[in-house]
Amino acid sequence: MHDPHEFLTALTLVLAVAAVTTVLFHRLKQPVVLGYLLAGLVVGPHVPVPLVANRAVVEGLSELGIILIMYALGLEFSLRGLLKVGPVAAVTAAIETSLMLWLGFLAGRAFGWSARESLFAGALVAISSTTIIAKTFGELKVTGHLRNLVVGVLVVEDLVAILLLALLTAVAGGRGLSAGQVAFAVGRLAAFLVGLLVVGMLVVPRAMRTVNRLGQSETTLVASLGICFGVSLLAARFGYSVALGAFIAGSLVSEAGEERPVEPLVQPVRDLFGAIFFVSVGLLIDPHLVAAHWRAVVALTAIVLGGKVLAVTAGAFLTGNGNRISVQAGLSLAQIGEFSFIIAGLGAATGATRPFLLPVAVAVSALTTLSTPWLVRASPHVAAFIDRKLPRPIQTFAALYGSWVEQLGGTSRRPSVAARVRRMVRLLLLDAALLAGIVIGTSVALGRAAALLRARAGLEAGLARVAVLAAAGALSAPFCLGLVRTARRLGVVLGSAALPHGAGLDLAAAPRRALVVALQLGALALVGVPLLAVTQPFLPGVPGAALLILLLAVLGVGLWRSATNLQGHVQAGAQLIVEALAKQARDAAGGGEAHALDDMRRMLPGLGEPEPFRLPATSAAVGRSLAALDLRGLTGATVLAIVRESEGAIVPSAAEVLRAGDLLALAGTHEAIAAAKEVLAAGAGASAAAPP
Known part of the structure; x- marks a missing residue:
């Protein structure tokens, strides 16, 4: 007291x-x-x-x-x-x-x-x-x-x-x-x-x-x-x-x-x-x-x-x-x-x-x-x-990845998909646990195992330790391979659930490949980094880290290639969206723009759910280029296409200057699109910043 x-x-x-x-x-x-x-x-x-x-x-x-x-x-x-x-x-x-x-x-x-x-x-x-x-x-x-x-x-x-x-x-x-x-x-x-x-x-x-x-x-x-x-x-x-x-x-x-x-x-x-x-x-x-x-x-x-x-x-x-x-x-x-x-x-x-x-x-x-x-x-x-x-392909991938995860959140609740995902997650955890057990057990018992091998086989002390480590490495190899294979299968299952294969021409192939590689990268990081943290006190130097970094680097290269292919897919899709909006921009019923984008969502899976937005004359974005506005950096949404009465429909570049009355096709997650609309609707007296 x-x-x-x-x-x-x-x-x-x-x-x-x-x-x-x-x-x-x-x-x-x-x-x-x-x-x-x-x-x-x-x-x-x-x-x-x-x-x-x-x-x-x-x-x-x-x-x-x-x-x-x-x-x-x-x-x-x-x-x-x-x-x-x-x-x-x-x-x-x-x-x-x-x-x-x-x-x-x-x-x-x-x-x-x-x-x-x-x-x-x-x-x-x-x-x-x-x-x-x-x-x-x-x-x-x-x-x-x-x-x-x-x-x-x-x-x-x-x-x-x-x-x-x-x-x-x-x-x-x-x-x-x-x-x-x-x-x-x-x-x-x-x-x-x-x-x-x-x-x-x-x-x-x-x-x-x-x-x-x-x-x-x-x-x-x-x-x-x-x-x-x-x-x-x-x-x-x-x-x-x-x-x-x-x-x-x-x-x-x-x-x-x-x-x-x-x-x-x-x-x-x-x-x-x-x-x-x-x-x-x-x-x-x-x-x-x-x-x-x-x-x-x-x-x-x-x-x-x-x-x-x-x-x-x-x-x-x-x-x-x-x-x-x-x-x-x-x-x-x-x-x-x-x-x-x-x-x-x-x-x-x-x-x-x-x-x-x-x-x-x-x-x-x-x-x-x-x-x-x-x-x-x-x-x-x-x-x-x-x-x-960021490089343009990575910008495009980042803008669309969130919308794919949103789609995945709905489809992964299907019983058949959920059961397969749970089974593969259990296999990942089991492989990681067994691998950790082998590493820790080898470290703790290395001296005793080497002494036993030296007594039984007559090997020198150094050679006996090398033999024990080699045996542990051989025993660990199947589980390392299992981690990689299961992560790959998990990515394929989730990617196919979010972006299903079409009956004929597979129009979702490019975005699905990018999503699968990203999910594989995430699964390996989620399992591999904790595994590395648990086993590092028992490892000499950084061999485990080197192996994990190598695997992630290989997947990173695969992600870059997939993102490059995705960029071409998005450009082609933007051209189709431009054509569809150009045909229906003046629909007398007033709902043609949304209807056109609905058709595009079915025809071009992987572009998220593009939504139309008419830029008001009072917007602070009027007269600013897309690069200066930096809508994607502020909100995460991207502008796929613009329909303008005087010029028709265009696929915009970063230097494109927005004008009053432009019809924008916005892509991204629902939250990103909502934030982008808020920024674009802000008056000229308001700050064009993303909502907190």
Whole structure:
């Protein structure tokens, strides 16, 4: 129990210094989060300033900040929203966390750290910061699909972090890991979440509706926070993060439809304790240890910024989100935060790592926190720039890929397709598990197996080790081949389901080939990157990485060739669309344009679902070229054809200048087309930017 005077002193120091630093950063137009971190450094024990706050008191208060930030985030993101982006978020998070675990481990080994320290380093760079994202998105008012996708990935990452904590606790205790321990940890977490959600859905929404009928804001606030802290405490009692419990509590209240009266009541309390949380992070920064390990700080920061942007962008794109959203999601998640501190703190407390790792983690978090608001703010422009610089065939492929995944989402629900997909996914997972078992088993038993072979066959020590490794390689080869073959079959099945073969001339051949190669690439990445992360601690050097990179490079070449063929298919299709629109553009019934495009959808599968849009005279796009407007970079939609009264129908180039009354044929996902229409309909006084 803390002394009341000591508690008051610590709280006064934190809030007073934080007030000064945040006003300063606000005047400098910098993120206020950095002001909080600076306040924590000032009131911490590591700088010669006579304003030292009690660290235990501040950390106790900061836990309330984590709970309230996560609760407010849950209020904005219902369980239905989570289920909607769940598969996409799970795939993206699996690729990202696996790649980051591998990169962090390699970085640790490169700096001469022990295997356990390197494992902790990989874990702490794998998890992005929910609190920093929530704060940044709130300040920049980021909404819509981007917010849902990023929050979904963060929730999956938090579940991964909880599992990592359970596994790292076993590693830190010297007990090692076994398949039984991993299965038990995963099963226990799943049972807790299912039980909590089932009971919560029965109790929380009804309770909140009853309380809200009283019409008393004070009662609503107290009741909602009671639910928040109650579920957080329940999660903590089961050995899980209070952040996870708080997020689920907010989602349960949101399911009652009562988030609107609760959000403005919770916000001031959340802001207060959220500020204390970030100050507590600044308290952990030790400039001397950071200076001693500055190379590691720089390297891990570069890994977080580069690796997360690449992995999240790739994962989000492979799940059909398009260039714009994928790049923005990647730039938004390029930081580490609270779970990284917990993981590094676990290593330091148990002696699994030396004391330097915690300050290094905080320094990396501070640097990536500094960059996060700028990256989020610049992400639409970066996405547009990347789209402009892509080769034309890849631009066309990227514009249409999302629409193919949308079609796949509907067709894959057919029982026959779903059954085949489930069977092949099980085969992929089985091959990966057996391959991982062979690699890990060989590494663990290599010395004993070589000694046995030397005793039985009379071989030299070096030759015996080579023989064991050769036998393990031969045993692994069928499973490696099985992974590649099953990924190929999975791509063919899904590609044929999304773009079926025609009865006569196969007009969908070119787009189907591109889709199949992309799906094969995604399947191998989804299985291969986690497999690499799991087996890397048991592999010498990077042979597994070299093999995976080689396979992905071969598929990348195949994707480029398919995209080049697709470009010709799209150009031919655009010519047909031009002709069809030219014939029916002046249909007296007024519905001929849509009817013509309906015919094109049947005749040219693979071009998505082109939709017509008449450009109004008030549009800000009038008088601008397609290159200057950069509609594809802003929204993900592309203009396949233009019908103009004075010139007839044309296939536009990037230099084509739009005019009032132009009839545009737009292609892309439904969301991309809706965003493109919004941009094109914006008046001349509005900014021609993509919706958030």
